[in-house]
Amino acid sequence: MLDGNPCSIISNEIRKPGKGQASNKVKFKDLITGKTLEKTFKSGESLEGADVMELDMQYLYNDGNEWNFMDPNTFDQFTINDSNMDDVRGYLVEQDMCVVTLWNNNPISVTPPNHVLLEVVDTDPGLKGDTAGTGGKPATMNTGVVVQVPLFIGIGEKVKVDTRTNEYAGRT
Amino acid sequence: MRQALIKKAKLLEKIRAFFDHKNVLEVQTSHLLNTPTTDVYIDSIGMSVNSEIQRQSKFLHTSPELEMKKLLSQGSGDIFQICQVFRDNEQGSQNFNEFTLLEYYRLNFDHHQLMGNVAELVKVLGVGGEVTKLSYAHAFERFAGIDILNTDFDALKVIAKVHDLSADFEWIEDLQIFLFTALCEPKLTQFPICFIYDYPAGQSALSKVKGCIAHRFELYLSGVEVANGYDELQDAQAYRQIFNRENDKRQQLNKTVISLDTDFLTQLEKPLPQCSGVAIGIERLIASID
Numbered sequence: 001m002l003d004g005n006p007c008s009i010i011s012n013e014i015r016k017p018g019k020g021q022a023s024n025k026v027k028f029k030d031l032i033t034g035k036t037l038e039k040t041f042k043s044g045e046s047l048e049g050a051d052v053m054e055l056d057m058q059y060l061y062n063d064g065n066e067w068n069f070m071d072p073n074t075f076d077q078f079t080i081n082d083s084n085m086d087d088v089r090g091y092l093v094e095q096d097m098c099v100v101t102l103w104n105n106n107p108i109s110v111t112p113p114n115h116v117l118l119e120v121v122d123t124d125p126g127l128k129g130d131t132a133g134t135g136g137k138p139a140t141m142n143t144g145v146v147v148q149v150p151l152f153i154g155i156g157e158k159v160k161v162d163t164r165t166n167e168y169a170g171r172t
Numbered sequence: 173m174r175q176a177l178i179k180k181a182k183l184l185e186k187i188r189a190f191f192d193h194k195n196v197l198e199v200q201t202s203h204l205l206n207t208p209t210t211d212v213y214i215d216s217i218g219m220s221v222n223s224e225i226q227r228q229s230k231f232l233h234t235s236p237e238l239e240m241k242k243l244l245s246q247g248s249g250d251i252f253q254i255c256q257v258f259r260d261n262e263q264g265s266q267n268f269n270e271f272t273l274l275e276y277y278r279l280n281f282d283h284h285q286l287m288g289n290v291a292e293l294v295k296v297l298g299v300g301g302e303v304t305k306l307s308y309a310h311a312f313e314r315f316a317g318i319d320i321l322n323t324d325f326d327a328l329k330v331i332a333k334v335h336d337l338s339a340d341f342e343w344i345e346d347l348q349i350f351l352f353t354a355l356c357e358p359k360l361t362q363f364p365i366c367f368i369y370d371y372p373a374g375q376s377a378l379s380k381v382k383g384c385i386a387h388r389f390e391l392y393l394s395g396v397e398v399a400n401g402y403d404e405l406q407d408a409q410a411y412r413q414i415f416n417r418e419n420d421k422r423q424q425l426n427k428t429v430i431s432l433d434t435d436f437l438t439q440l441e442k443p444l445p446q447c448s449g450v451a452i453g454i455e456r457l458i459a460s461i462d
Binding site for chain 1: 211212213262263264265266267268336338339340341345346350351353357358375377390399400411451
């Protein structure tokens with residue numbers, strides 16, 4: 001917990017001066033605002049832990065304003081406001097499992113699986129005989145996200161996308 | 173892989189040529205010592221040797237400083253050493269249990285002359301860009317709006333809290349160092365070669381103190397601290413005082429109290445000549461050369 005918001009730690013770099021006590025430079029993401037911040041702590045300093053839970057949930061559907069998820073164990077449903085879905089909108093496929101972060105039992109963020117299967121809905125025509133690794137072209141997926149794909153990929157094909165890097169990760 | 177080896181080998185070659193040209197003699201001192209360092213926040217790696225003859229405790233050196241100072245007191249003249257040093261309880265991407273240190277001493281230099289010499293060296297080694305010199309007080313004033321030399325411990329704690337930083341420190345010098353790390357160091361990334369000099373007396377370590385100022389400096393290359401230099405203390409009494417002060421702090425922090433290095437103190441009955449010395453982290457230096 002920092003400034004009243006739950007945060008996840010991105011990196012924790014130890015800074016040890018030639019003379020003097022070590023300190024830690026911590027980069028963290030505010031899970032509510034989504035902002036990345038940096039703060040220096042005295043080594044050994046402790047912070048209040050956040051009541052944050054990560055649960056595997058199934059993505060059901062979105063109605064334009066809200067995104068709906070279900071805990072497959074309890075069948076509890078959770079909704080997340082569209083404005084909190086910025087980075088992940090393009091990687092959620094209905095029925096796919098993803099990780100939903102709950103803070104005090106309210107969903108605050110969604111992490112899609114590392115790889116998702118998306119369908120190409122628009123791209124330039126493919127080139128015959130081309131093999132992977134010789135450049136690429138942009139392709140728009142059924143979820144709206146644009147991914148750089150090899151030249152031989154055509155409309156209607158399903159491709160595997162790495163959601164962490166937004167990179168093409170193979171055909172099915 | 174081989175490229176990295178070549179880069180380091182060439183760098184060491186250039187360092188040796190630089191010192192050869194200036195008549196600074198390369199020396200080697202013992203890495204295996206009888207006494208660990210008293211430095212409050214540096215831990216020596218201990219080991220036991222001669223278990224089949226007569227078991228003895230030894231410690232890997234954390235820096236060749238005291239051994240080189242023994243040579244200086246015996247009249248070695250200008251000397252340098254490139255060696256591996258070892259420290260316990262280090263971790264992170266910039267701190268290791270073993271690293272390469274270049275340590276050198278120049279007779280009749282004060283810390284400003286030595287800064288000039290270090291600037292010349294890093295330029296010869298291929299670090300590009302302007303050289304900036306900022307006093308510690310000026311850096312604090314400029315980057316954090318703090319009058320560091322005239323702010324007492326309680327006032328500094330209030331400032332730390334205003335910045336939403338920890339104020340839980342035993343000694344003012346530790347809080348000063350912490351605030352420098354948190355508020356000033358991030359601003360140093362804009363300077364390719366930056367010397368910070370003249371520290372508050374409480375951070376003197378083994379440097380001379382004049383009034384409320386310790387005559388020492390640190391070198392930052394694009395925000396990364398790579399060197400630490402002093403206008404060196406000269407006589408045994410001054411060193412004894414520092415070692416005792418560090419031991420007092422160790423005791424308060426429940427760390428091991430170190431028995432004084434009597435060998436060193438006896439040697440320094442014949443004091444060091446006026447000299448300034450600096451330790452430069454070679455791996456960090458290499459990282460800042462293209």
